[in-house]
Every structure is written in C-alpha cells, then in structure tokens.
Amino acid sequence: MHRRWLSATAILAGIAIVAAACGQAAPSSGGGADKGEIIIASNFPTSGADRASGRGPEAGVAYAVQLNGNIKGFKITHKPYDDAVNGVHDPQKGAQNFTDMVGNTKVLGVVGPFNSNVARATIPVANRASLVMISPSNTNECLTQDFPYCDPKPAALRPTGKNNYFRIAAPDTVQGPAMADFSIDTLKATKVAVWSDNETFGKGVADNFGKRIQAKGGQVVVRQDFDVKSTNDFRPFLQRAKDAGAQAIYAGATSATKGCIPRAQMKSIFTTDIPYLGPDGIGDTQCIKDAGDNATANMYFTNAAAEAAQDPANKALIDDFKAKFTQKEDLGAYTFPGYDCAKILLDAIGRAIDLAGGKMPTRDQVVQAVQDTKGLKLSTGTYSFDKNGDPTSATMAFYQYKGGDWSFVKQFSVGQ
Amino acid sequence: MGTIGEAIRQRRSLLRSGGTGLILNAGLVLLVALFGILLIQRIYDQGASFFLQILAFALANGGIYALIALGYTMVYGIIELINFAHGDVFAFGTFLSASLIPIFGLAEGQAFGPGTALALVVVFVVTMLVCGVLNVSIERIAYRPLRNAPRLAPLITAVGMSFFLEGVLFLWKGPSNVHYPDILPSAGVQIFGATLGVKEVVVLVIAVVLMVALALFVDRTRLGKAMRATAQDRDAALLMGIDIDQTIAATFFIGAVLAGAGGTMFGLYYNTSVFDLGFSAGLFAFTAAVFGGIGNIYGAAIGGMFIGIIRSFWDGYFDSAWTDVVIFAILILTLVFRPTGIMGMRVPEK
Numbered sequence: 001m002h003r004r005w006l007s008a009t010a011i012l013a014g015i016a017i018v019a020a021a022c023g024q025a026a027p028s029s030g031g032g033a034d035k036g037e038i039i040i041a042s043n044f045p046t047s048g049a050d051r052a053s054g055r056g057p058e059a060g061v062a063y064a065v066q067l068n069g070n071i072k073g074f075k076i077t078h079k080p081y082d083d084a085v086n087g088v089h090d091p092q093k094g095a096q097n098f099t100d101m102v103g104n105t106k107v108l109g110v111v112g113p114f115n116s117n118v119a120r121a122t123i124p125v126a127n128r129a130s131l132v133m134i135s136p137s138n139t140n141e142c143l144t145q146d147f148p149y150c151d152p153k154p155a156a157l158r159p160t161g162k163n164n165y166f167r168i169a170a171p172d173t174v175q176g177p178a179m180a181d182f183s184i185d186t187l188k189a190t191k192v193a194v195w196s197d198n199e200t201f202g203k204g205v206a207d208n209f210g211k212r213i214q215a216k217g218g219q220v221v222v223r224q225d226f227d228v229k230s231t232n233d234f235r236p237f238l239q240r241a242k243d244a245g246a247q248a249i250y251a252g253a254t255s256a257t258k259g260c261i262p263r264a265q266m267k268s269i270f271t272t273d274i275p276y277l278g279p280d281g282i283g284d285t286q287c288i289k290d291a292g293d294n295a296t297a298n299m300y301f302t303n304a305a306a307e308a309a310q311d312p313a314n315k316a317l318i319d320d321f322k323a324k325f326t327q328k329e330d331l332g333a334y335t336f337p338g339y340d341c342a343k344i345l346l347d348a349i350g351r352a353i354d355l356a357g358g359k360m361p362t363r364d365q366v367v368q369a370v371q372d373t374k375g376l377k378l379s380t381g382t383y384s385f386d387k388n389g390d391p392t393s394a395t396m397a398f399y400q401y402k403g404g405d406w407s408f409v410k411q412f413s414v415g416q
Numbered sequence: 417m418g419t420i421g422e423a424i425r426q427r428r429s430l431l432r433s434g435g436t437g438l439i440l441n442a443g444l445v446l447l448v449a450l451f452g453i454l455l456i457q458r459i460y461d462q463g464a465s466f467f468l469q470i471l472a473f474a475l476a477n478g479g480i481y482a483l484i485a486l487g488y489t490m491v492y493g494i495i496e497l498i499n500f501a502h503g504d505v506f507a508f509g510t511f512l513s514a515s516l517i518p519i520f521g522l523a524e525g526q527a528f529g530p531g532t533a534l535a536l537v538v539v540f541v542v543t544m545l546v547c548g549v550l551n552v553s554i555e556r557i558a559y560r561p562l563r564n565a566p567r568l569a570p571l572i573t574a575v576g577m578s579f580f581l582e583g584v585l586f587l588w589k590g591p592s593n594v595h596y597p598d599i600l601p602s603a604g605v606q607i608f609g610a611t612l613g614v615k616e617v618v619v620l621v622i623a624v625v626l627m628v629a630l631a632l633f634v635d636r637t638r639l640g641k642a643m644r645a646t647a648q649d650r651d652a653a654l655l656m657g658i659d660i661d662q663t664i665a666a667t668f669f670i671g672a673v674l675a676g677a678g679g680t681m682f683g684l685y686y687n688t689s690v691f692d693l694g695f696s697a698g699l700f701a702f703t704a705a706v707f708g709g710i711g712n713i714y715g716a717a718i719g720g721m722f723i724g725i726i727r728s729f730w731d732g733y734f735d736s737a738w739t740d741v742v743i744f745a746i747l748i749l750t751l752v753f754r755p756t757g758i759m760g761m762r763v764p765e766k
Contacts, residue, residue, distance in 0.1 A: 198737060225737040230696045232686045235473045236732035243466050258593065264687045268602040268613050289595045292687055293525040 035073040036360055040065055040345055041101045042080050042338070043094060043112035043122070048087015054114050055329035057136050057338025061111045063321050064342035071346060072353045074360070079107070083118055091121035098125040107131065108352075108366045109345040111338060116140035119165070123157040127164050130363040132370050134166045134344055136337030139280075139304045141171040141204070144388040149200060154388070163389050164367050168337060168344070168381070170304040170394030170414060172201060175279045176208030178396040178414050179250065179302050180216065187275050187300075189248035190218040193241030195234075195262070196252030198225040205279045206252025221246050228253070234262040238269045248274060254281025255290065263291040263299065272296045280304060283399055283406055291401075299401040306380035306395035306411050308336035314379045340378040347376060381413060444753040458733040465609030470732040471725075476616040476685060478724025479623030483678035484701030485708070485716040486630065487551075487671030493711035494647045494667045496567075497559060500574040503698015504581035505551050505672050509679020510689035511585055513543040514596045524597040536599060540622075540680050547676030548669040555668040560661065578694065585691040593690050596683035619681050626677055627717050630670065634713060643667055647711070700743070707747055709757030718758060 042061040044054030058080050065078040081101070083094040094113050101107045102125060110126065110133040113119050119138045126133050142150035143157070143165065158164070170178075183189045192213055196206035203225060210220045221244035224237050241249060249266070253259035259282040266274065275298045276291075283301040291299065308314045314336070321339075322331060348369035352361035355369070376383045381395040397411035459467050484506050491499040517523075520535040558573040604613035634640040642663045645653040654660050682697070683689055700723055708719025723743060730739045754760065 224731070224735065227737070227740050230700065230740055231731075231736070232682070232688065232697070233473065233477055233728065233731070236470055236728050237736065239466065239469050239473070240732055243462070256592070258688070261593065261686070261688045264595075264598060267598070268604065268611070268615065286592050290593055290688060292595055292598050294598075 035358075037075045037077060037106050038071070038108050038349060038360070039077050039079050039104065039106045040342060041097075041107050041110045041112075042078065042342075043083055043097050043101075043110055043118075044080075044114045044338075045084035045087075045089035045118075046080065046082045047084045050084045050087055050089050050114075051329055052332065053334070054082075054084065054089070055327070056332025056335035057111065057114065057341075059321075059325045059327075059330040060136075060335040060338030060340075061342040063325060064339045064346065066324070068343075068346050071350050072358065074349075074353065076346065076349075079104075081112075083113060089113070089115045089118055091118050094118035094122045095125050098122045098131075102126065102129040102131055108349055108361065108363060109134070109370070111136065111341040111345060113138070114334070116143060119143055120152070120157065123165050124159055127158045127160050127162075130160065130162070130164055130367055132164050132166070132345070132348070132363065132367045134341040134370065135169065136167070136341045137169050137305065137334050138167050139169050139172050139175075140201075141173045143167070144171060144390050145173070149204075162367070163371070163387065166344075166370055166385050166389040168340060168383055168391050168394065170396055171390055172205060172279070172304075173208055174394060174396060174414050175302045175304065176205040176210075176252070177212035179277050179279070179300070180209045180212035180218070182300070182302075182398055183248055183250070183275070183277060184213065184216050184218050187248060189275055190216075191221050191245050192218065192248045192250055192277075193222040193237070193244065193246035194220050194250045194252065195222075195224045195226060195237060197228045197254070197257035197259070199253075199257060201279075201281065202252040202254065202257060204252070206250060209250050209252065209277075226258075228258045231258070232261075234265050235269065238262060238266055242269055246274070249276050251276065251278040251282060253278065255284050255286035257281075258290070260287035260290040260295075260299075263287075264294050267292075267294045273298055275300060277301070285405075288401065288405070295401055297400060297402055300409070301399050301406070303333075303397045303399060304394065305333055305337055306397055307333070307408055308339075308379040310397075310408065310411060311379070317379060336379045340380050340383070343378050344370060344373055344376060344383060348373060441753060444749060447749060455729065455733065462733065463609075466732070468608055468610035470728055472610065472612050472616045473732075474725040474728035475721070476619040476724070477728050478721035479620050480678050480682050480685065480720075481697075481701050481704050481724050482717045482720025483623055483626060483674045483681070484697060485704040485720040486627070486713055487675045488698075488702050488705040489708070489710050489713055489716035490643075490667050490671045492705070493713075494643060494664055495559070495563070497570050497574065498702070499551075499554075499559075499668075499671075500571075500698070501554055501558075501577035501581055502551070502671065502675060502694075503701065504578050504585070504694035505547050505554070506675040506679045506682075506697060506701075507585055507689065507691070507694035508550060508581060509543050509547045509676040510596065510683045510693060511589060511594065511679075511691075512546055512676075513539050513680040514594060514683055514689060516542060517597050517599065522597065522599050524599065528599070528601045532599065540677060543680050544673040544676035547672040547679070551668045551672030551675075552665050555665060560664075578698075582692055582694060585694075589691060591691065593688050596687045596689055598684075598687050600684050615685055619685050622677060622681060626674055630674065630713060633670070639663070639666055703743065703747055707750055707757055709760030712757070712759045715757055715759030722758075 042058050044058045046054040046058050062078050065076055069076055081097040083089055083097055085093050114137050116138045144154055146154055194206050194210050196202040213220055222241045251259050259278055263276045278301045280303045288295050348366055352365040352369040355365055374384050384392045386392050393413040395411050396414045398409040399406040400409045487502045516539045520539055522535050554577050558577050559570050562570040600615045604611040642658045645658055646663045704719035704723045705716045708715025726743050727739055730742050
C-alpha cells in the first residue's frame with residue numbers, strides 16, 4: 001500500500017515536471033514574431049522503405065513554410081510527423097500523431113497523410129478537434145464520397161458532422177473516365193474490352209471506364225471480372241476480345257492483382273499495337289516485368305498526381321527548391337503536390353486571421369477558410385473544393401511505357 | 417463384429433457400383449445435358465473458329481492441371497494421405513525452372529532453334545529431378561515417421577509442410593508476381609480460322625507423353641506392380657517381399673517429377689508465378705483428382721482435363737466471375753451423385 005502511494009506520487013511529479021517544461025517552452029519559441037506562433041504540421045511516412053514516398057511531400061511543406069515564415073505578424077513553423085512503423089505507413093501511428101497535433105493548440109492545420117488507410121484512421125481524430133487536413137495524395141473515393149460499397153462511410157469518419165478533410169488528388173472515380181476520354185479522343189479506340197480483378201478499386205475503375213466509353217458512343221465489347229487468385233489463363237478472355245473487334249484492353253487491376261499478366265499473354269493473340277490501359281495501380285516496375293517482352297509503347301496508365309515540372313512557369317520554383325533541398329528523396333512525384341497543400345493552408349490561415357480581426361484564428365475559422373478557397377493557382381493546378389473536400393478540378397496525368405520505364409505523356413484538369 | 421464387417425462390405429460394393437440410384441444418375445445426366453444445350457447455343461453464336469481456339473486453350477490448361485492432379489492421386493492411392501505440400505512442390509518447380517532458364521543461356525525474345533530446345537529439355541529434366549528429390553525428402557521427414565500414427569497427424573504435417581514450402585518460396589523471390597521468361601515461340605498454325613499455337617502443342621504433347629509413360633510404368637514394370645500391390649494391401653505386399661518404404665518413396669518421387677514438369681510448363685505457358693501459387697493451383701488440381709476419382713491415375717488425368725475445359729469454356733463463353741463457382745458446383749454435384757468420382761467405379765484403387 002505504502003509503495004503504491006509512493007509510485008503514484010512519483011508519476012504525478014513526473015507529469016508536473018513535463019507540464020511545466022511544456023509551459024515554459026511556449027513563450028520562448030513564440031518570441032520571434034509579434035503576435036505568436038502558428039504551426040503547420042505534416043504527417044507522412046518518412047522512415048524506412050516508405051521514405052521514398054513520404055519525404056517528398058514533407059520537403060514540399062517545409063519549403064512552403066520556409067518561403068512564408070510570417071503571415072500577418074504570426075510566425076509560421078513546420079512540425080513534421082512520421083507515420084511509418086518499421087518503414088511502412090501505419091494507421092495506428094498516424095492516429096497517435098494526430099492526437100498529439102490536436103493537443104497542441106498552435107497547430108492550425110495538417111498536410112497529409114500520404115496513404116488512404118492512414119487517412120481513414122486519422123480523419124476522425126482531427127475531426128473531433130475541427131483540425132483541418134489537406135492530403136496531396138489520397139485517392140480512395142470513400143474518404144469523401146458515399147457509395148454503397150463504402151465501409152466506413154464518409155459520414156462515419158466525421159463524428160462532428162462537419163467536414164475538415166480536403167485533398168488535391170483526384171479520387172479513384174475519376175481515373176476510369178479520364179482514361180476512357182483518352183482512349184476515344186487520343187488513341188481512337190472506341191471498341192474496348194474491359195476486365196477487372198473484382199476488387200473494390202479495380203472493379204470501380206473498370207466500371208467507370210466502361211460507363212464513360214458508352215456515354216461517348218463507344219462500345220464495351222467484352223466485360224469480365226476475374227478471381228485473380230485462381231485465374232492464370234487470360235487467353236479465353238483475350239481471344240473473345242479479339243473476335244469482338246476490341247481496339248484496346250482496359251485492366252481494372254493493380255500489378256499485385258495480375259494487372260499486366262494479360263499483356264504478356266496477348267502476344268500470341270493480338271498484335272502489339274493494341275493499347276493496354278489501366279489505372280495508377282499498374283504504373284510501376286512490377287507491371288513492366290509482368291508484361292515481359294510484350295511491354296511496348298502501347299501501354300498507358302493514369303495517375304492522379306500532376307507533375308509540376310511539366311509547367312514551364314514552375315521552372316524557377318523547382319530550381320530554387322533543388323538548391324535548398326538536396327537529399328535524394330526530397331524531390332519526388334508528390335513534393336509539389338505537398339507544397340501546394342501547404343500553400344492552400346497558408347492562404348486559408350491568412351484569410352482566417354483577417355476574419356478573426358488580426359488575432360489568432362480558431363481552428364473552425366481555418367477549416368472554413370480552406371473550404372472557401374476559390375481558384376487558387378498553384379504549381380500543380382488551380383484549386384477549389386466542393387463540399388466533400390474534393391478538388392473541383394483535379395489534374396490527371398497520363399503515362400506511357402517507353403524504353404524500359406514509364407514516361408509522362410500529358411496532363412489535364414478533369415471535372416467530376 | 418460380423419455385422420460391422422458385413423456393413424463395410426455392403427458400403428464398399430455400393431461405392432464400387434458408383435452411385436446411389438438410377439434417379440440420381442439420371443439427374444446428373446439431365447443437368448449436364450441442360451448445360452450442354454446452353455453451351456451449344458453460345459458456341460453456335462460465336463462460330464467454329466472461336467470454339468476451336470478455346471478448345472486449344474482448354475486442352476493446354478487441362479494438361480497442366482492433370483499433371484499436378486496425378487501427384488495427389490498417386491500419393492493418396494498408396495498411403496491414403498492428401499499431400500497438401502504437393503501444390504507447393506509444383507510452385508517450387510515453377511520457381512526453380514524460372515531460375516534455371518537464364519543459367520542455361522535461355523532468354524526472352526531470342527530465336528527458338530534446336531539449341532534452345534535442347535537447353536529447355538535440360539531445364540525440364542533438372543526441374544523434374546529436383547522436385548522429385550524434394551518430395552521424397554518431404555516424405556522421409558514429415559510422413560514416414562508418422563505412417564502408423566493416427567490419420568490426422570500426417571495430415572497436419574502435410575499442411576505444415578505446405579506452409580513451410582510457401583514460406584521458403586516467399587523468402588526466395590518475395591511477395592510479388594515472378595515473371596517467367598517467355599521462351600516458346602508465339603507462332604502457330606492456322607486450322608479452320610483458329611490458331612493452334614506452338615505453346616499449346618508443346619504443353620499438350622508433353623502432358624500426354626508423360627501421362628502415357630506413367631500409365632505404362634504403373635501397368636508394365638515391376639516397380640509399378642509393387643506400387644499397385646502396396647496400394648491394395650500394404651501388409652500383404654510386405655509379406656510378399658516388397659520393400660514398402662522404397663515403393664512409397666518412388667511414388668512420391670514420380671508424383672513430384674510430374675509436378676516439376678507441370679511447373680515448368682505452367683511457367684512457359686502463363687509466363688508468371690507467385691510464391692503462393694501452390695495453394696490455388698494445388699486446390700484445383702486436388703479437385704481434379706477427387707473429381708476423377710482419387711487414387712485412380714486415369715481419373716486424375718480425366719479430371720484435370722475436365723477442369724481445364726470447364727475453366728476455359730466458361731471464361732470464353734460466359735461470365736468469368738462465376739468460373740470457380742461453376743467448377744465447384746460441378747464437383748459437388750458429381751460427388752453427390754457419384755461419391756467415388758468419375759472413374760472411381762470401373763478400376764479398382766491403385
């Protein structure tokens with residue numbers, strides 16, 4: 001009994017010391033600016049194998065904060081969080097990070113997370129505290145839109161009933177129609193054969209691709225869903241597609257669900273000039289390996305992230321970034337989307353400060369300010385948000401197989 | 417005691433006669449006929465060349481399933497054990513031959529000539545022998561010490577062996593799909609508008625040659641006779657001076673040799689493999705063995721062909737999301753009406 005009291009006292013004392021330390025830290029770090037400090041947090045997987053994905057956007061946020069260190073008298077600082085455990089993004093770790101951010105009243109917004117499953121775990125945590133979050137890379141449509149197959153529903157992720165989550169990547173529902181437009185307008189392939197891996201993502205993009213093809217006057221000549229675990233032979237499907245006059249094959253699948261194995265098996269059935277199309281799930285080296293020596297220039301995939309480097313107006317910005325951030329992982333596909341998210345947040349915080357009469361704005365005011373973002377022109381696109389938090393015109397990029405790797409073809413804005 | 421023995425004899429004779437009644441058999445025939453009518457309708461709509469093309473794919477598919485199924489059925493026939501590790505031995509065969517192909521100087525996209533054909537034969541033989549040795553080792557380590565243990569014990573070690581091999585394959589080439597080099601030429605000959613590809617011919621010819629060789633081996637050789645005797649009555653075979661351990665080991669060896677050949681053909685034909693391939697492919701091959709009548713090598717060959725044909729035709733003519741459902745529905749119906757499988761009746765267990 002005696003001992004227990006002793007240890008309880010020790011714990012209390014420990015807490016008191018920590019609290020005191022925190023209390024002391026606050027005024028000293030806020031000393032640089034007149035009105036106080038506003039923290040922009042970022043949450044990406046930045047250690048281990050996932051560092052290749054997560055460090056880019058983190059560097060983008062750091063760069064944006066570096067360029068905008070002071071807004072209307074408030075000092076802006078960047079606090080990075082890492083959601084990787086053993087090198088792999090972890091929803092639980094993400095939720096812990098967000099709990100920490102929520103507890104820090106100076107944090108007025110978060111850029112991240114990188115992965116849709118981490119977003120699923122962290123949106124409710126931020127939502128309860130009205131903390132705004134903007135993701136550069138989440139594409140899962142169920143994060144913002146309600147479809148019958150969504151579990152959990154977007155409403156369940158937002159316990160307060162008020163949206164606090166925004167993203168600038170196009171949701172997965174946009175990829176299929178975008179590729180359908182590309183197929184008909186650019187490739188002139190109006191008769192297509194479509195297959196899917198029968199999973200949520202794959203079947204979703206395949207269905208949306210087919211719908212748009214038909215809406216544009218094209219024809220889906222064969223439509224099949226495979227149990228990819230037990231299917232190794234795609235030849236009957238391919239033969240059927242050929243006999244029906246298919247001018248292109250669309251794979252609603254990822255490399256992990258045999259997305260590009262039919263491409264290898266097409267060799268003895270189709271000539272190599274028949275395009276093979278798919279979502280971002282096939283846009284990796286595994287797909288190229290699986291396609292074998294039938295990996296040709298007629299393979300295309302869509303990607304929901306815009307490439308900042310494609311716009312000549314961004315050249316000075318990118319050069320400046322490269323001069324300041326020199327690590328190998330700093331400049332990745334999502335560096336400038338991350339930068340843009342931070343810019344959206346900074347812009348919104350500026351307007352929220354005005355709304356608060358020049359004082360520290362509340363988190364609710366920042367959420368509202370992000371929602372009110374209208375036509376903000378940034379490095380990867382021009383952004384406004386709909387009521388779900390999706391970008392009203394996201395950018396879709398197209399990639400083509402060329403000389404051993406995927407290379408950029410073009411990108412354009414797609415409405416929803 | 418007498419009544420129990422009598423009951424068992426009755427049950428056996430019932431099984432041998434292959435059915436639980438005329439009506440049920442008639443029902444099966446009726447279902448097959450209905451499906452046949454539906455299929456014929458579709459075939460008519462799609463045209464003859466498409467039918468021939470799908471048939472070529474189906475036979476190649478079936479040949480590969482049949483080769484795997486033989487290993488299941490032989491082992492079951494001789495020691496009444498479902499060798500769950502067999503599918504993984506097959507997957508090991510795909511991995512091994514994929515690694516051997518570059519070693520023997522074969523590469524994707526090179527011209528196919530007598531030299532490459534010879535190298536490919538060497539790859540086949542090495543893969544088959546290594547798979548055989550692997551399966552014999554599995555038998556020695558995990559099954560032989562448990563031969564007289566209760567039935568469940570070796571069943572569990574078989575499951576364990578399956579997972580063990582899967583783990584080894586995972587460590588070997590990782591979780592992703594493994595691309596298998598496309599060595600065989602994609603060319604083919606035109607027959608009535610369908611293309612009979614070199615790949616289909618190679619797969620089918622090798623499968624048929626191996627199956628005929630196996631049938632002759634079991635039928636004509638001393639070891640084959642010993643295998644049949646051991647399958648029928650192990651104790652009696654022992655009394656007749658047959659080396660039981662050696663005979664059983666030989667059975668495992670031959671079964672795995674066929675799986676090794678099947679694995680190489682699988683890779684050459686589908687150009688892909690993955691560490692857990694043994695589970696799904698093994699499941700269907702085992703289904704084929706049961707479908708044909710487990711323990712019967714002719715049944716396994718027919719069952720494998722049958723499953724390949726259902727799969728390809730369903731993918732080609734109907735909705736492929738239903739392919740697995742259809743295969744297992746047919747399996748269930750067959751077993752309900754004919755508990756011993758298609759061939760379970762005419763030939764005694766082997």
